[in-house]
Amino acid sequence: MNNNSGIQIFAPGESFFHRMDGAVKLILLLVWTVVTFLFLDLRVFGVMLAAGIVMLLRSRVPFRRVVLLFGLLVVFTLINSIFILIITPRFGSTLTGTDTPVIPLGYDMINAETLFYVLTLSAKYLTLLPITLLFIFTTHPSRFAASLNKLGVPYKLAYAVSIAFRYIPDLTQEFRNILNALQMRGLGISRGDGHLWRRIKNLSLVVVPLLQSSLQHIELVTNAMDLRGFGTGTKRTWYMGTPMARSDKLVLCLCALLLVAAILAKGWRFEGFWYPFN
Structure with missing residues (x-):
């Protein structure tokens, strides 16, 4: 990621x-x-x-x-x-x-x-x-996760929130990439590419490759976290953590x-x- x-x-x-x-x-x-x-x-x-x-x-x-x-x-x-x-x-x-x-x-x-x-x-x-x-x-996202952990939220849940915040832009960019690739192959979603129902149907074709790409990202992140021993300890430190002012x-x-x-x-x-x- x-x-x-x-x-x-x-x-x-x-x-x-x-x-x-x-x-x-x-x-x-x-x-x-x-x-x-x-x-x-x-x-x-x-x-x-x-x-x-x-x-x-x-x-x-x-x-x-x-x-x-x-x-x-x-x-x-x-x-x-x-x-x-x-x-x-x-x-x-x-x-x-x-x-x-x-x-x-x-x-x-x-x-x-x-x-x-x-x-x-x-x-x-x-x-x-x-x-x-x-x-x-x-x-x-990192400061927010550290703050949640400081309030007593388990660090695994706090880190999951951080990953969710971080993944939204990646998901958006992946959607654009897939959409551009489909348009280059002749998939019409613009106003002049047919009636509304046809454009919606063409747009729905993005869902399957987007879901597959998301699952691949999840697997990569999971493997990387496992290799680094995430979750083995009861506590963790935060690089972006700051004391409450x-x-x-x-x-x-x-x-x-x-x-x-x-x-x-x-x-x-x-x-x-x-x-x-x-």
Whole structure:
């Protein structure tokens, strides 16, 4: 496996988030996710989304590195919203108790309550995006594995996580290589190479060689680890391991405060779906 493959995901930098302990960033991501799913309130999501964008900008991760994942989530959010509006055009009324028809569908009517619910749900998904991108692109796989082991995760499992992070770029490159080879042999997947179903069928032919190549990579890595005696000891050292800094402990405290504050706010004021036009 290429030792630099992990760097293809990791965006090197000197920001505060790059220096942050990998396990701390994972805890931040988990707390952020829990807090997001506690609420169904557009006001909360607006504040969290703004804070997440500020943190992502402060990390100075190049925009070209995040644009693909950003686009995929936006497309998923749009498709999800369309399905909700088509299948349950009056679902918002079950949350608010009111019904304000807006858009006729022929078989039913989309109401304002459902439109606002879809907007709120989309904001919930987008709220998770900046902090997820921050975790992915500022966390070096080896440092993350060392941090997990430091938190008590068995080193075999931590190393498996590191290998998974490192193998994703290799898998992507292998997919491109196989696709290019098939295209050179006349396999059409472009817009002008036939109808959509034919292009999808041609694209599916990549799966078998990609699976075979992946199994070969797994066998090579397994043999290399066996030859080096991986797993024979109960503990191991980490070349990329670093002690937890004072700033990391401060972030952990802030995560705990955020979680407690969210739970208290949920029970006190933000109990259900917020709809401002009731």
